[in-house]
Amino acid sequence: MKTTDKNKELAAKIVLKNEKLLFKGIVDGNEPIMIDYIPPLGDGQGYTSLELLLLSISSCLGSALLTFLRRMNKQISHLEIKANGLRRDEHPTGFKSINIEILLTSINTNLSELDRVLKLAEETYCPVWAMLKGNVEIIINPIIISE
Amino acid sequence: MKTTDKNKELAAKIVLKNEKLLFKGIVDGNEPIMIDYIPPLGDGQGYTSLELLLLSISSCLGSALLTFLRRMNKQISHLEIKANGLRRDEHPTGFKSINIEILLTSINTNLSELDRVLKLAEETYCPVWAMLKGNVEIIINPIIISE
Numbered sequence: 001m002k003t004t005d006k007n008k009e010l011a012a013k014i015v016l017k018n019e020k021l022l023f024k025g026i027v028d029g030n031e032p033i034m035i036d037y038i039p040p041l042g043d044g045q046g047y048t049s050l051e052l053l054l055l056s057i058s059s060c061l062g063s064a065l066l067t068f069l070r071r072m073n074k075q076i077s078h079l080e081i082k083a084n085g086l087r088r089d090e091h092p093t094g095f096k097s098i099n100i101e102i103l104l105t106s107i108n109t110n111l112s113e114l115d116r117v118l119k120l121a122e123e124t125y126c127p128v129w130a131m132l133k134g135n136v137e138i139i140i141n142p143i144i145i146s147e
Numbered sequence: 148m149k150t151t152d153k154n155k156e157l158a159a160k161i162v163l164k165n166e167k168l169l170f171k172g173i174v175d176g177n178e179p180i181m182i183d184y185i186p187p188l189g190d191g192q193g194y195t196s197l198e199l200l201l202l203s204i205s206s207c208l209g210s211a212l213l214t215f216l217r218r219m220n221k222q223i224s225h226l227e228i229k230a231n232g233l234r235r236d237e238h239p240t241g242f243k244s245i246n247i248e249i250l251l252t253s254i255n256t257n258l259s260e261l262d263r264v265l266k267l268a269e270e271t272y273c274p275v276w277a278m279l280k281g282n283v284e285i286i287i288n289p290i291i292i293s294e
Contacts, residue, residue, distance in 0.1 A: 006185045007240075009233055012201035014209060016226040021210045025202040030194055033180055035206040038153045041214060047177050049207035049275055052199050054159035055172040059182040060196035062161060063168045067188060079163040086156055087274075093154075094274030127234075127241030128196055131282045 022046060050095065054083040057098065057138070060128035064121040065102070069109060072117075078105035078145075097137040105145045114142050169193060197242065201230040204245065204285070207275035211268040212249070216256060219264075225252035225292075244284040252292045261289050 004011060014023040014035065021042040025033040034046030047055075058081040069076060080103040085095040104114060118140055122129055129138060151158060161170040161182065168189035172180040181193030194202075205228040216223060227250040232242040251261060265287055269276055276285060 006195065007234065009231065010195065010197045010201060011229065011231045012198050012205065013227060013229040014202060014205045016209065016213070016223070021213060023206050023209060025206065027194055027198045027202075029191070030198075031178075031181070033194075033202060034178070035202065037210050041210070044176070047174055047180075048153065048157065049203045049210065050157045051159050051174045051177075052203035052206070053275060053278070054157060055161060055174075055180060055182065056196045056199040056203060058159065058161045059170050059172065059199070062163065062170060063184050063188070063196065066163070066168060076163070080160060082158065082160040084156065084158045087154065091271045092274040092277035094278040124238045127239040128200060130239035131200070131241040131279055134281060135278045 018043075025052075050085060050087070053095075054085055054098065057126075057128045057132065058083045058100065060126045061100065061102075061121055064125040065104075065114075065117055068117040068120060068125070069106070069114075072113065074106055074109045074113070076104065076106050076109075077147075079103070095136050097139060098132075099139045099141065102140065102142040103145065104142065105147060107146050109144060109146075111142065111144055114144060118142060165190075172199075197232060197234070200242075201232055201245065204273075204275045204279065205230045205247065207273045208247065208249075208268055211272040212251075212261075212264055215264040215267060215272070216253070216261075219260065221253055221256045221260070223251065223253050223256075224294075226250070242283050244286060245279075246286045246288065249287065249289040250292065251289065252294060254293050256291060256293075258289065258291055261291060265289060 021037040023035040036042040036046035082101040168184040170182040183189040183193035229248040
């Protein structure tokens with residue numbers, strides 16, 4: 001794959017690895033990711049496409065939050081984000097909603113500050129959220145641990 | 148994380164691992180994925196959120212194609228999918244378009260059959276595509292190698 005300016009363009013590839021649905025996912029400079037579907041179509045030997053999407057939106061949101069909170073001089077000692085996606089019953093069986101739990105450990109951030117930053121992420125600064133908008137309901141549950 | 152029926156519900160979590168934007172992505176039963184952003188905000192020590200999205204749509208599309216082609220008794224000896232996403236210049240800097248190159252090696256599949264299956268994936272059977280619809284232009288370039 002050619003080297004690109006990741007601010008403008010990103011590239012990835014997948015290669016089929018067995019007689020079912022196991023793929024090796026490759027982005028230059030990273031450990032490959034095994035991707036598979038659940039039985040019986042796949043063998044469950046890797047991430048599903050929808051799990052990769054959950055990691056994509058969680059990390060996008062987490063990065064936006066951290067960037068803004070640090071600019072506000074907030075001390076972040078821990079951040080954990082759990083995402084849970086509920087699939088539609090009919091095809092296309094993507095997510096009707098994604099529930100995201102944000103566990104932020106900070107001694108100097110309050111919930112209204114976190115909510116403000118979440119609003120910025122939703123409206124403008126989380127590109128993955130923007131790409132799902134109108135198609136998937138995103139529900140956020142923020143929790144602050146001040147210790 | 149609790150065990151869920153992945154046909155209905157999927158879960159993933161990320162945990163912040165340094166003072167910048169490095170996350171460890173976790174889905175039970177899989178090797179963790181390191182996720183990072185590009186410098187200067189991150190250190191480029193892992194997949195970006197947008198690269199994970201490219202892997203998500205590629206594998207979703209690949210799985211749909213393989214499933215339909217095999218039902219049509221097509222022999223697939225190799226499948227490789229390359230995805231290239233062009234970002235918007237302004238925030239939110241998600242993809243305005245994703246170019247997907249499909250390299251299918253099959254002795255008994257022709258381009259019009261592949262196009263038909265691609266249409267099924269786009270309209271109904273690729274859930275990740277459905278979740279991006281209206282927000283991101285997806286351009287497909289299918290190539291068949293018959294050897």
